[in-house]
Amino acid sequence: MGGMRIIYLAGIDNSGAGHWQNHWYWKLNGLWVDHRDWAQPRAGEWLEDLDRTLALDQGPKVIVAHSMGCLLLSEWAKRHEDRSIRGAFLVGVPSAESPSYPKQAVGFSSPFECRFPFPTALVASRNDPYAPSCYSRALAEHWGSLYHDVGEKGHINLQSGLGSWDGGFQHFRAFVQSIERFSKWDTDKSLKSGDEARPVRVNGSGKIGSGMPEQC
Numbered sequence: 001m002g003g004m005r006i007i008y009l010a011g012i013d014n015s016g017a018g019h020w021q022n023h024w025y026w027k028l029n030g031l032w033v034d035h036r037d038w039a040q041p042r043a044g045e046w047l048e049d050l051d052r053t054l055a056l057d058q059g060p061k062v063i064v065a066h067s068m069g070c071l072l073l074s075e076w077a078k079r080h081e082d083r084s085i086r087g088a089f090l091v092g093v094p095s096a097e098s099p100s101y102p103k104q105a106v107g108f109s110s111p112f113e114c115r116f117p118f119p120t121a122l123v124a125s126r127n128d129p130y131a132p133s134c135y136s137r138a139l140a141e142h143w144g145s146l147y148h149d150v151g152e153k154g155h156i157n158l159q160s161g162l163g164s165w166d167g168g169f170q171h172f173r174a175f176v177q178s179i180e181r182f183s184k185w186d187t188d189k190s191l192k193s194g195d196e197a198r199p200v201r202v203n204g205s206g207k208i209g210s211g212m213p214e215q216c
Helices: 020-028 043-054 068-079 133-143 166-181
Strands: 005-009 061-066 085-091 120-124 146-149
Touching (some): 120 133, 146 166
Parallel strands (some): 005 061, 061 085
């Protein structure tokens, strides 16, 4: 899309047939980061998988991450830098302090410990069992992300019944267009994209270095 290679980071148990991420992959192609063990995420092993995939293409890239894939990217960004990554579209970023957080996931630290060196958009659902809205808003503010509240769509996964998730794709397309349009990300601008919601800059407060904002 727009001359940028899309890198897909799926969450625990992968994003199989019927998942919006899988739909987008077959529509737009790109590179899918694969893991030996999708059921038992280990940060060290998953980071190596991401490194190998990024090395396959030296051209400009945009990340599309869901759930644990978002935590993988934040973990990677704390230790690496790749100027070919032009932006990241992050959907359903989970909180490690959520009661539903998978205990088998090992080595993923709080995303509040990360600052991305590239533009990001964070997409959140109001009834995500892995991420309270206050957490998602505070994380978007911490990262300086464009924030999309898409209403009540659960974890924005296969169980949400979104199919190809056209509304989300409109947000993604607008995000990619914004990266192409501006050489420097301007957090004071917002872009119209789709009918679900309008992206806003959030004003919540979160404790840097904590997995859960104080007001949650």
